[in-house]
Amino acid sequence: MQSLQDKASEWSGVKRxxxxxxxxxxxxxxxxxxxxxxxxxxxYNRVYDDDEEWFRxxxxxxxxxxxxxxxxxxxxxxxxxxxxxxxxKGHPALIxxxxxxxxxxxxxxxxxxxxxxxxxxxxDIDADSKDRMIKFFRHTAFFLVxxxxxxxxxxxxxxxxxxxxxxxx
Amino acid sequence: MQSLQDKASEWSGVKRxxxxxxxxxxxxxxxxxxxxxxxxxxxYNRVYDDDEEWFRxxxxxxxxxxxxxxxxxxxxxxxxxxxxxxxxKGHPALIxxxxxxxxxxxxxxxxxxxxxxxxxxxxDIDADSKDRMIKFFRHTAFFLVxxxxxxxxxxxxxxxxxxxxxxxx
Numbered sequence: 001m002q003s004l005q006d007k008a009s010e011w012s013g014v015k016r017x018x019x020x021x022x023x024x025x026x027x028x029x030x031x032x033x034x035x036x037x038x039x040x041x042x043x044y045n046r047v048y049d050d051d052e053e054w055f056r057x058x059x060x061x062x063x064x065x066x067x068x069x070x071x072x073x074x075x076x077x078x079x080x081x082x083x084x085x086x087x088x089k090g091h092p093a094l095i096x097x098x099x100x101x102x103x104x105x106x107x108x109x110x111x112x113x114x115x116x117x118x119x120x121x122x123x124d125i126d127a128d129s130k131d132r133m134i135k136f137f138r139h140t141a142f143f144l145v146x147x148x149x150x151x152x153x154x155x156x157x158x159x160x161x162x163x164x165x166x167x168x169x
Numbered sequence: 170m171q172s173l174q175d176k177a178s179e180w181s182g183v184k185r186x187x188x189x190x191x192x193x194x195x196x197x198x199x200x201x202x203x204x205x206x207x208x209x210x211x212x213y214n215r216v217y218d219d220d221e222e223w224f225r226x227x228x229x230x231x232x233x234x235x236x237x238x239x240x241x242x243x244x245x246x247x248x249x250x251x252x253x254x255x256x257x258k259g260h261p262a263l264i265x266x267x268x269x270x271x272x273x274x275x276x277x278x279x280x281x282x283x284x285x286x287x288x289x290x291x292x293d294i295d296a297d298s299k300d301r302m303i304k305f306f307r308h309t310a311f312f313l314v315x316x317x318x319x320x321x322x323x324x325x326x327x328x329x330x331x332x333x334x335x336x337x338x
Contacts, residue, residue, distance in 0.1 A: 005259035005264075016259055023252045055235025083192045090174035090185055091309065096316045097173075099323065140260065147265045151323075154268065159328040 004095075004150070008143035011105065022132045028081030033072075035124045036079075040072040044120035047111075053108045058101050093141070095147035103148040108141035127151030173264075177312035180274065188308030191301045197250030202241075202295045205248075209241040212287035216280075224279045227270050239312070248302075261311070264316035272317040279312035 005016055012019075028036075048064050050056040059067060073084035074092055085092055101107075114139050119130050174185055181188075197205070217233050219225040228236060242253035243261055254261060270276075284306050290298050 003258075004262070008259060009260045018255070019259070020252065023255065054275040083189065086189045086192065088187070089172075090188070091261075091263050091312055092178060093173070093262065093264040093312070093316065094260050095266075095268075096319070099264075099319065111234050143260055143262070147262065150265070150268065152321075155324060155327050 007146035012142035013136045014135045014139040018135045022136045026080035036072040039122045040068045044068050046114040101125045103144045173315045176315035179310040181307045183304045183308040187304045191305045195249035205241040208291045209237045213237050215283040272313045
């Protein structure tokens with residue numbers, strides 16, 4: 001059976017070692033907290049104002065300022081900075097915390113579209129850092145698509161099992 | 170709705186800030202790689218030899234040496250060391266990767282029982298580090314129980330929905 005990380009690599013076109021090249025440099029030290037706040041603010045300004053209602057509605061139950069904080073705190077923690085996310089919310093548990101959302105291939109591509117533009121609009125991020133971050137984001141987005149498919153497959157198997165049980169004499 | 174981290178705190182009796190007091194000290198620098206290898210080896214030696222078959226069987230589809238490596242690489246990465254786990258497997262995604270397993274309250278307590286004994290058998294771990302690690306493990310174990318319950322609740326809701334749909338004319 002193909003692992004989550006193998007599916008992520010195949011679908012994203014990004015090898016795992018390229019996705020985690022974020023760990024070869026301390027991006028938090030290089031870029032600083034404010035750059036991450038700016039990036040997530042630009043990203044969610046786009047998302048909450050997206051013309052594509054199907055994508056915008058995925059975020060409909062969250063406040064924009066919460067979404068921004070959750071995201072930059074995770075990025076800071078994962079990219080060499082203080083563990084801001086865990087201090088406030090515990091484990092990132094990326095797949096578990098995305099369970100309520102339909103993380104489809106199409107949603108991943110739309111997320112990445114907005115993130116690419118947000119990166120382009122954040123001039124404090126140099127070309128090398130941007131390249132590392134894009135690969136990390138692309139691999140991670142499709143890792144979450146793989147997590148979403150696993151959820152749906154489990155649902156189908158378990159429901160079938162449940163229906164067979166209740167149909168038994 | 171109670172969050173995953175709130176459930177984890179309530180069930181474990183460990184506050185989030187105490188669980189993540191592992192981040193106040195660099196435990197990897199303090200203890201070194203070999204101590205983490207020793208801890209995970211002692212832990213899984215116990216687990217794979219557990220008299221309680223219901224618990225031992227949870228690990229029945231994994232090789233012991235793989236289980237040991239996955240665990241110590243994650244601990245090293247999370248406790249201040251190099252990102253060994255992500256370099257090899259990608260995101261920890263703790264809830265997602267525990268999805269195949271029945272992470273019940275009873276299983277969490279049994280896991281913690283073996284881990285407490287493994288810590289006691291690893292003399293290189295000083296009392297302060299041990300205290301931080303036990304709180305982290307206890308909170309994390311019940312965080313995963315909360316993740317498991319979320320999975321089961323979703324299954325019930327979705328299956329019911331599916332059954333209603335197929336029962337409709």
